[in-house]
Amino acid sequence: MILVFCEVKDGSTRKPSLEALSEARRLAGDDPVAALFVGDKLTGAEDAASYGADAIIKIESPTLASYSSDLFASAIADAVVAKGAKKLLLSATSIGKDAAPRIAARLGAGLAADVTALCLKDGRLQAIRPMYAGKANAAVDFNTDIQIATTRPNVFAVAKVSKAGAVETLPPPSGSFKSIVKEIIAKGSGKLDLTEADVIVSGGRGMKDGANFKLLEELAEAMGGVVGASRAAVDAGWNIPHSAQVGQTGKVVSPALYIACGISGAIQHVAGISGARFIVAINKDPDAPIFKLADYGIVGDLFEVVPELTKAIRAIKSDSK
Amino acid sequence: MKILVALKQVPDTESKIKVADTGNTIDQTDLKWITSPNDEYALEEALRLKEARGAEIIAVSIGSEKAKDVLRNALALGADSAVLLKTDSVEDPLVVARALSAFADGKNFDLLFFGHKCYGNDNGCVGVMTAELLGLPQAHVVTKLDISDAGFRAEREGDSGLEVIEGGLPAVITAQRGLNEPRYANLKGIMAAKKKPIEEIDCALSEAAIKISALTLPAPRSEGVRLDGDPSAQAVSLAARLRDEAKVI
Structure with a gap:
């Protein structure tokens, strides 16, 4: 059995979880796949049946209403043992990255983190995962009976496969939490994390001022994307949060489209966007290294080009309505 | 207060990565x-706690002889002592976490600081695995930290917003960029570091749970097309290509 830890949000299963679930279904062949949900009064878990879950396992308790690293890790590890699962997948979301290493340590299981491809080799998982922020790819083999992997969001395809999705429950872990999320200060509604975004519009030193990022916000909004920044822009004191930083010391992203505006293309930045399907570069310096890897390059003044692009995208979007 | 700071030596982030002849590790020549970088935020946070509350800081690294550079730098910045857990390269985070927790066990650390992810292996696992092995609470990928006698209050960026995490001490904290601005070593610190000891312990490693069978470089991206014309023509052309060729709108 492959067990997939899934998260729900706003009454449905999160897309990164569906990606992990779809990949589990693909790997499992005729073997069963179970989607595991942990929380209090879970709604939206039923979605999992449409994405290949033979079983939907719920661990529900008021003590699990708020995320706790140790309590969630023990709940998930207990489920692995209870179901006799030999493979556990989680999406490398903020919770997945937080819980998976604890689970692996608890079970003495190998963990391949933030993988971009999976296959089976002699019945065990084999993973491909980027290292050096994407400058190299490692093939990882497991030596352990239980194998755990976290899947990088936005890399694995979501595939609809209807299965029974028979709901069962497991008891919550006993004992109290060691640490817990007391409060979540929400960002703007509907704003995706950079690692989950399909379209990222990013600004660099060429933006000249934080206030000019409004241009990028408008373009991102027209495309349904989010705004990122290079390290140079974050370090410039323009009031751009670290959480927006793309690159080796920021976030490694894999959107369908990455639009780099006024970004020269330092090696650390380039490493962080190597997973992007398409890259657009807008820069006034025709020799900027970013052009060497851009699918589409525009040599020009971003302050002229970006508003025109926003206009052109809006025109296409309104035509297609 | 007794604080452990775990530090890892990695290739400079500007390095070009080449694969060694063995095919499963990097070529270390000329690196x-x-x-x-994230470990620097971990150390800086420990130093600030030491200044604010008083603390003994022990810097620990796992690696070969050359990892002493990292420890000497930590001593120059204000760590009180340093320990090198001496071994060849380790690629499995669980093996590293086991070695670190074996070292830390029974030494009554109040706080164990890590970078949330080391550049290189990019696992982001060692701190959290160590927390589990020692049975400690954790705050992972932390951008703000308050320590009181009652415990810790940490902020971290979650997928749906800023998460405020609370827990007791001892605890494992993994640092993320934004937590603080690391200081540089000054001459006085560098001189003082020469007098501080670096203890060496031969590190017995547990069996690896994962191993890297092959390391490859991604296919280089090639330059695509440049779009000419005035800004408006460039924008219209790009939008059309994004729709028709890339199919992303």
């Missing part, structure tokens, strides 16, 4: 080595 410049640095302290993993």
Whole structure:
């Protein structure tokens, strides 16, 4: 059995979880796949049946209403043992990255983190995962009976496969939490994390001022994307949060489209966007290294080009309505 | 207060990565080595706690002889002592976490600081695995930290917003960029570091749970097309290509 830890949000299963679930279904062949949900009064878990879950396992308790690293890790590890699962997948979301290493340590299981491809080799998982922020790819083999992997969001395809999705429950872990999320200060509604975004519009030193990022916000909004920044822009004191930083010391992203505006293309930045399907570069310096890897390059003044692009995208979007 | 700071030596982030002849590790020739950037935030936070509350800081690294550079730098910045857990390269985070927790066990650390992810292996696992092995609470990928006698209050960026995490001490904290601005070593610190000891312990490693069978470089991206014309023509052309060729709108 492959067990997939899934998260729900706003009454449905999160897309990164569906990606992990779809990949589990693909790997499992005729073997069963179970989607595991942990929380209090879970709604939206039923979605999992449409994405290949033979079983939907719920661990529900008021003590699990708020995320706790140790309590969630023990709940998930207990489920692995209870179901006799030999493979556990989680999406490398903020919770997945937080819980998976604890689970692996608890079970003495190998963990391949933030993988971009999976296959089976002699019945065990084999993973491909980027290292050096994407400058190299490692093939990882497991030596352990239980194998755990976290899947990088936005890399694995979501595939609809209807299965029974028979709901069962497991008891919550006993004992109290060691640490817990007391409060979540929400960002703007509907704003995706950079690692989950399909379209990222990013600004660099060429933006000249934080206030000019409004241009990028408008373009991102027209495309349904989010705004990122290079390290140079974050370090410039323009009031751009670290959480927006793309690159080796920021976030490694894999959107369908990455639009780099006024970004020269330092090696650390380039490493962080190597997973992007398409890259657009807008820069006034025709020799900027970013052009060497851009699918589409525009040599020009971003302050002229970006508003025109926003206009052109809006025109296409309104035509297609 | 007694604080452990775990530090890893990694290739400079500007390095070009080449694969060694063995095919499963990097070619170390001509590499410049640095302290993993996130580990610098971990050390800085420990130093600030030491200044604010008084603390003994023990810097620990796992690696070969050359990892002493990282420890000497930590001593120059204000760590009180340093320990090198001496071994060849380790690629499995669980093996590293086991070695670190075996070292820390029974030494009554109040706080164990890590970078949330080391540059290189990019696992982001060692701190959290160590927390589990020692049975400690954790705050992972932390951008703000308050320590009181009652415990810790940490902020971290979650997928749906800023998460405020609370827990007791002892605890494992993994640092993320934004937590603080690391200081540089001054001459006085560098001189003082020469008098501080670096203890060496031969590190017995547990069996690896994962191993890297092959390391490859991604296919280089090639330059696509440049779009000419005035800004408006460039924009219209790009939008059309994004729709028709890339199919992303």
